[in-house]
Every structure is written in structure tokens, then in C-alpha cells.
Amino acid sequence: MTQLLFEIIREELCDVVGEDGVDTSDAGRFCYGADYSWVSRAWVDRGMKPPLPDYVVLPRSTEEVSRVLKIANHYKIPVIPYAGGSGVNGGVLALYGGIMLDLKRLKRLIRIDEKSLTVTAEAGINGEILERELNLKGLTLGHYPASGYCATLGGYLAARGSGTLSTKYGKAEERVVAMEGVLPTGEIVRTLPVPRHATGPDFLNFFIGSEGTLGVITEVTMMADPLPETRDFQGFLFKSLEDGLEAGRKIMTERLRPCVIRLYDPPSTIRFVQKVLGIQVEGAFMVVGCDGKKDLVALEMKEIAKICKSLGGEDQGRKPGETWWEERYKFYFPPFCPDLPELFGTMDSVTTYDKIIPLYEAKKKTIEEGFKDFGARYTAHFSHWFPWGTMIYDRFFVEKPPQDPREAIQLHNRIWAAAIRAALKEGGVVNEHHGIGQKLGSFMPEQLGSAWPVLVSLKKMLDPNNIMNPGKMGL
């Protein structure tokens, strides 16, 4: 971009959001050089120049978002919607420069409807702040993702996030009632006021999971739930992962309603449960919990305990589960979270119950045997359970990766790609709740098969100048 064009665009953006809403300073832009993805972090860690936006733009309203997108379309420059920056797959990297559209000023809590139990807020509101406001009214969003302290409402949906209690409350996308968004060409659109209807195709899905490639989410109405009367947890220790998985399957297919089932494979029991929570157990550790009315919770917990015990689950009492709940965010703070210089990646997938053990075994084998020379290790836990199957939250680790950043990234890509291919072969999917971003984009044609061109056509129609978050989701 020429200096003159740069200044012209800057002035036009300032006209929309004010001088205070446009940051072109070196340091201000540098702060958007990495998100929470390993590759972007490792790149900067090794002193490599990160991809930077040309402009950071902070709109205060949907109308301002619309006007910014019209400017971007006119000049054909990229726009990257940004908020919490907690994504782990490089979904908000400014790979081609352009406008970093930071939505954190769109943070108004518009309405809590205490009769219908819904909450309407702007997309940039911080998850923890929203949750606390709901708690004041005796309500909860029911969505407790690990990123809840930093992610925003719009981000929850753009990446199809899951919370730690999703087994009962559903993934973020299942809690949406209605939404407002801005299409790439600047039109402001609203979905129907309710999510269940027989009024044609669902426009909600233009935005959910689109990771900013099809538009910008600006306002959302979500379901809320009453804060539960009680929330009980119980810990169980299984001799084998298979027994734990079978217990989880039975709990879900008998249609009990736990809010959480969190089953750790033996290596992650050691790495996380022992080391972070200080619970000295070996085997496959499970935390299971129910919440709601006291009597119902007591009854469900009793039934759950019966199932777990019938599969050899040793009752560990309430304490381990309570400790996990109280310290559930601790895993994600340094120094307790996986961190550089270690090489690591989270490759979560999901499949039906009949395929989950082969999927786990295939990924474990792919990593531990295929990358034995690098000392690759594999851990997994199963933390989001559905009536038909469960997700696998698995990670690879290489303690001493190559020093050269290019070599390190190459190894990172190779391991991840091998694991994804193993997952696809066993009936899994590319990702369950972290999104695609840049990292996994190249797998989208393989994942969608003959449906891929449909998505590409849709993108072309909605975003003719390909300004929205280019290089992400394979688009």
C-alpha cells in the first residue's frame, strides 16, 4: 500500500470511529501480532517479525462496523474481526495486513429478560463480565469455557465454543436465540427472533462457526439459566480408559443429565490432575457432576455412581470434583498451562460412541509411534458428552522442539496433520470446539468433500472482494 493510500484510508476510518478509534502506531499494531496459537506465539518468541495489521479499528456500534466494512470493500483490504484473542488456531492473525477490527468496545449489556430467561448483549462483551452481571440476577449463561475470562460473546459463537458444563447446557451455538451481524458488504442483518421455527433456512448459521469469514457478529441474544440450587461433584477412578468411556456412554445413553463428565486418560491424569490439582491418583480419573434442584441432583448422582461403580470406578468422594471445579481455570494460567518452549497442540475431535476408542487409539499411535524420534507424547481427556457420542480433547507435546522457528513450525504442522488424518479416517472431524483458523484451513476441502465448493460459492457471493478474514477456514 502506498503512503498516500494508507493516509486516505486512515482518514476515512477516523471519520467513522473517531481518531481515538483508529490506532496505527507501531506498538499498538504489534500487540495484535500473535493470538493464543502455538505457531504465532513461537514465531514471536523466536524473535521473528509477526504479521501485523495496517490499522487497528475500534467501532462502538453496529452501524460503525457496517461503515468500516464498506470502506474495506471499496479499497479491497482485509478485515479481521478480533476480540478476546484467545483462539488457538491462528484465527485472528493479520496474514495479509489490513484492518484489525477489535470489537471490545461493542460491550453493552442490552437486556436481561427475566421472564423468558434470555440475555441480549453486544458481541464484544467479555464472558466473565457478562456472567457476573447475570449472576446478580440469579442467572447464568451456562457457558463456562476455559477462555471465559478473556473470550467474548461473539467469539464464543464465531468459533463454536464449548464450556466445561456443555454436557448439560450445550455448546455456545445451542444457546443462541437470535443474532445481529454485518455482512462483508456492509448490510446489517438480523436473524429471526427465535431459533426454532419453520420459516425457511436458518440465517443464524451464516455467522455461527464462520470465524469472521462471512461477516461480523455484532449482537446476540442467548438463553440464560437460573443459577442452580446445588451443584454436586463426585470423583471416580477407573482402572482403564475403556471402562471410564463405557461409564460415560451409559450415563448419557440412559439419558441422565450430568452437567459435566470429565474423563482423563492415564497420562493426562498424571500431567494435569496430579500436577495441577494435586490429586494423587493414577489410572483414568473422572469428575462427574450434576446441578439443579437438590432432590433431582441427589437422585441423578446416585444413578451415576451406580453406573460408575458397576464398571469398577472407585469412588473418590466429592473433594476431587469440588477441587477441580474451584480450580478449573487454573489449568489455563501460566505456569500451569502448556507453554513455550515446549511444542504442543490441542487437536480436539468428536465422534459417536462406537468409534471413540478406535479414534483415541489411532491418534495416540500416530503421535507416539510416528513421532517417537522427537519424543512426542500424547494426552487426552473427554469433556463434552452428547447423547450420541463424545469429544476427545487431546494434545501432543514435544519437550525439546527444534530451535529454528521454521523447523519447529514444520514439525508442529506434520504432527497435527497426521493426527487429523487419523481422526478423519476413524470417523472424527477436524475440530470440535476450537475452530479452524489458519492452522486447520487446509483440511476443510478434505473434511467437507463435495460440499466444499458450496461453501466456497457462498463465500464468493457474500464476500465478493474476499475481505473477511482471508486465509482462515481454508477460504
Added chain:
Amino acid sequence: MFLTEPERLQTIKACRDCPMCHPVDVFAQVTGKEANTPRGRAMTLWGLEKGLLSWESEGVSDIFYQAFLDGLPQEWCEGNYDFDEMIIGARKTLVEKGLAPAVVSEIAGRIREIGNPRGISEKGVSAIVGQSPSTKPEIAIFLGSAARTERPQAAMALAEILRRLKIGFEVLEEESDSGFLSYQLGDFQTAAAQAKKIVDQLKKIRAKKLVVLSASAYRMITTRFARFGSPFPEGLKVFHAAEFLCELLARGKLVFRKKLDRPVTYHDPCCLARFIYVLEQPRKLLAALCESPPVEMNWTGKHARSCGGCGGVPFTYPDISQQASRLRVEEALKTKARVLASADPECEAMLSRVAQGIEVKDIVELVAEAI
């Protein structure tokens, strides 16, 4: 520098990637900029470490001065990284390189010339607090800059309580700024000079107890003077006013004759809540003097949000400071309280500027009303 080099690097590395304290950084909550989050600031420091940015780069100085340094990110952080000291270290470098905002040296000049950073000419501590009830002082009192200038009400109330309880007091011959603001702004030279000046004054007092009204001065005297090379005199016991009054209450010396009937909420000053953990004493006082217990705000205790007065922001970015004060007052209003109590005249000065529909009072003032 109060962090060793390994500690500083460890903190930068921990914070540069971690977004977990986003909701508690009030500056970022106001501006919405990633650069104003702890992660953004640490990322900038890493860029400087690696030569991807220079101290002279556009925006670098702004980023380090756009921070409240209220201790909340560290308190929130499971890893307990000392984020504030990391930023104060960066500010110190900027001061040394002559790259700090001009207001930093202007503040140093005002403190040198008239003893406070506000540039308000003072009438003297004695004129504010009046006569001691006895010529034999049991305690010395230290007010702090806000109480000596724009917010003297708590100082007057404290003196009134002492007179009613017949507790003799003395004041410093020449009370000056504690240097806390200069320390937070990275002007260590002024901070060290002020520490020495005050300690020289403290050596002259007769009382063995010092009661400090200002929360930041209390933190500075008790935890920073020694590190600036001027520990307060041996044998002197230092209390914050809330601690002192709470002790009088426990000993039965402080008796409330009438109860406050207006609902109260309490704002924890950052310096008390997070650095010294004076959390219970103000609440005990309020519980004893109010008809109904104080209503807590959404962000309270160790996680109380800043009033907008920390980190030198009222001087460097007054508009942001005021917006932060507004956020805090809005929180207080949500509790339906009619009185917003605190334990620091600096906080009260900040909050009262924007408070509408709620009265801002120091606990000491409420105590004076109730005895």
C-alpha cells in the same frame, strides 16, 4: 528495579501470551484496545527484548503509561506474576531515556516545590486537623496528598474522633508527598527523595504509633520506603486509619451512639485490598456502625476494581481515569446503596468527581458521624 532480571523476563514471558486477566484490567475495559491489556503490554516488552520494537517506536511510551497498576491482574493471576513491577520497570527505563510523558517531570517539580503533585498550594496539616486534645501525643498522623489538598474531610473527621476519645496526636513538622505516585510513574529519583524526606520527619516525632489516612502512602511507607533506601524508624508502628479505628472498636474504646440508617457499599482501595490485605477491618467498622450490613459490589474485596486513581492515570490520561471512576460508581449504584464508603481520600476524590445519586464518604467520616 524491584524485580530481578530473571523475574522480569519470566513475567514478560508469562504475560505476553496470556489473556486470562482481561476482565480485570480496567484500562482495557475502558478503551477496548489489546495494547491496554496486560498481554499487550507484555507483548510490547517482548518486542523490545527481541528488537522488533524500539523504546522510541511510536506508541511504546503510551502503552506503558496506559495502565492503572492497581495490582488486580496479579491478584487475579493463578501464577501470581508481578505484572505491576514489570510495567513500573518499563516506565523507569522511559524516564531514564527521557521518553516519559512530560507530565512525569512536571509532577516531580510540583512535589519538590509545593509538596504535592496536584499543584494546589497547601494551608498545612495543622490547619486542617486542628488542636490535639493533649500535649502528650499517643499517635502521629500522616494524611497524604489528597487529604491535604482537595479531600480534607476524612482528615478533619479523624482529628475530631481523636479529640472526642481524648487521644493526643501530633503531625509531621512538614508533611510532604509520600512519593508513591512518582514510584508508580517510574520516577525513582523523586520517589527515593520523598521517602528520605518523610523518614527524616518521622525521626522527629514523639509518638510510637503512626496512623496513615492515605492507602497509597500507607503502602509506600510500609512496603516501599525500605526498598528506596529509607526504612521508617525502628520502634515505630504504622497503621492505616481503618486498622487503628478497628482496634479501638475491639478494645471497646470506640462506641457508636447512633447507627447509620442509609444503605452503604464499600470500595476497597487497591493498596489496602491487594498489597496489604486490609479487607476485614473496614467491613467490621461498617458492620458496627450501620443499621444493616454493607452491600458488596460485583467486584469486591481482593478483586475490587480501581477507582481510576492508580498508576498516575489521573495525571497522564485524566479522561480514562474519569471513565474508570464512572464504572466503579455505576457498580456502586447497582447495589442500591446511598453511601459509597472507602478508606482512602484519594479514592474518594476520584469517585466524588463523578458520583451522582450516591454520597462518597471515608469510613473515618462515617465513624465520626456515629460516635
